[in-house]
Amino acid sequence: MESIATDVLNAELISREDLNETLSIVRVRPDGGRVPDFQPGQFVRLGLPKPDQGAPTAGRPGRVRMTRRAYSIASSPLTTDHLEFFVVRIEEGALTPRLWEIPVGGRLWMDSQAKGEFTIDLAPPGADLVMVSTGTGIAPFLSMLRTYAENRPWRRFVLINGARYASDLGYRDELERVCRGDESVRYIPLVTREPEGSPWTGLRGRVQTVLEPEMYERLAGVPLDPARAHVFLCGNPDMIDTVEALLVARGFVTDTHQQKGNIHFERYW
Ligand SMILES: Cc1cc2nc3c(=O)[nH]c(=O)nc-3n(C[C@H](O)[C@H](O)[C@H](O)COP(=O)(O)OP(=O)(O)OC[C@H]3O[C@@H](n4cnc5c(N)ncnc54)[C@H](O)[C@@H]3O)c2cc1C
Numbered sequence: 041m042e043s044i045a046t047d048v049l050n051a052e053l054i055s056r057e058d059l060n061e062t063l064s065i066v067r068v069r070p071d072g073g074r075v076p077d078f079q080p081g082q083f084v085r086l087g088l089p090k091p092d093q094g095a096p097t098a099g100r101p102g103r104v105r106m107t108r109r110a111y112s113i114a115s116s117p118l119t120t121d122h123l124e125f126f127v128v129r130i131e132e133g134a135l136t137p138r139l140w141e142i143p144v145g146g147r148l149w150m151d152s153q154a155k156g157e158f159t160i161d162l163a164p165p166g167a168d169l170v171m172v173s174t175g176t177g178i179a180p181f182l183s184m185l186r187t188y189a190e191n192r193p194w195r196r197f198v199l200i201n202g203a204r205y206a207s208d209l210g211y212r213d214e215l216e217r218v219c220r221g222d223e224s225v226r227y228i229p230l231v232t233r234e235p236e237g238s239p240w241t242g243l244r245g246r247v248q249t250v251l252e253p254e255m256y257e258r259l260a261g262v263p264l265d266p267a268r269a270h271v272f273l274c275g276n277p278d279m280i281d282t283v284e285a286l287l288v289a290r291g292f293v294t295d296t297h298q299q300k301g302n303i304h305f306e307r308y309w
């Protein structure tokens with residue numbers, strides 16, 4: 041079984057940057073060296089063979105049982121030799137503690153096709169894009185910024201990221217650098233559990249704090265106007281439900297297969 045399990049692995053972990061004990065930016069190169077075509081905002085699954093393969097299934101003797109999970113791609117499709125992911129370790133999770141055991145140069149499984157509809161073309165050109173994320177939910181927005189910053193199809197790209205602690209705020213340096221060079225991009229991080237008296241001097245509270253009309257207009261430089269804005273929500277499903285309700289009460293409409301709207305979301309669980 042060991043050799044069969046090894047055969048299904050089709051990619052290599054080529055680097056890992058730890059933000060802290062539970063958050064890492066990892067890069068994965070598929071065998072063959074070329075990533076699948078994808079649009080910023082899409083995801084692929086990563087996987088490992090289950091540790092307990094159980095008894096062979098009747099009729100499918102060599103089939104390897106896998107644990108697979110979806111991850112938004114943080115890199116741009118302009119980078120073609122690897123995919124980057126921003127991953128949080130869930131202590132009781134089936135996959136992530138095992139991902140943390142893979143050394144650089146170690147093997148894993150990765151989808152050969154990207155999936156997902158959480159892409160920027162859900163909004164018309166010239167819109168104010170309001171990108172609201174919790175934790176690792178910032179990943180798809182990184183891919184969008186990295187891809188479109190040179191030829192921006194927006195009036196504003198307002199990226200709000202809520203995390204527990206300041207050390208959980210991924211990509212801060214990169215995002216602050218982008219904002220210094222581009223007035224159309226606003227990066228608004230905020231934290232909920234950072235101890236009082238810590239070096240953090242930025243905003244505190246949940247992402248909803250920034251969606252208060254006056255606060256939003258001050259930070260974004262434009263009003264939060266349903267006629268002009270499309271809101272993309274990514275990460276914690278409780279955040280998505282709460283923010284969706286708040287926005288609907290202010291005249292936004294949820295985008296579904298039945299009706300076009302200006303609230304789009306990607307739930308991570
Ligand atoms: C479309 C899509 C894209 C995703 N992209 C990412 C990504 O870019 N980075 C990432 O870390 N995860 C992402 N996830 C979540 C990921 O698929 C796994 O669920 C996660 O890595 C945990 O896997 P696990 O097997 O260790 O634990 P699981 O058994 O899958 O999850 C256990 C519990 O952990 C919590 N949880 C899961 N994911 C997260 C998370 N990201 N942040 C906070 N709490 C979480 C939930 O309470 C969940 O019920 C995505 C999920 C979907 C559906």
Ligand SMILES: NC(=O)c1ccc[n+]([C@@H]2O[C@H](COP(=O)([O-])OP(=O)(O)OC[C@H]3O[C@@H](n4cnc5c(N)ncnc54)[C@H](OP(=O)(O)O)[C@@H]3O)[C@@H](O)[C@H]2O)c1
Pocket residue numbers: 060062128129130131174175176202203204205208231232233246247248276278279280282
């Ligand atoms: N340093 C650490 O030890 C550490 C750090 C991060 C994560 N983790 C582990 O990773 C796992 C996932 O944690 P995570 O922090 O990445 O994800 P998370 O639990 O989704 O929290 C991310 C952010 O989303 C906020 N949030 C939660 N519900 C919300 C809602 N309804 N509306 C708006 N905002 C909401 C949280 O605020 P609240 O704080 O108010 O809930 C937090 O600021 C946990 O199992 C945790 O143990 C550990």
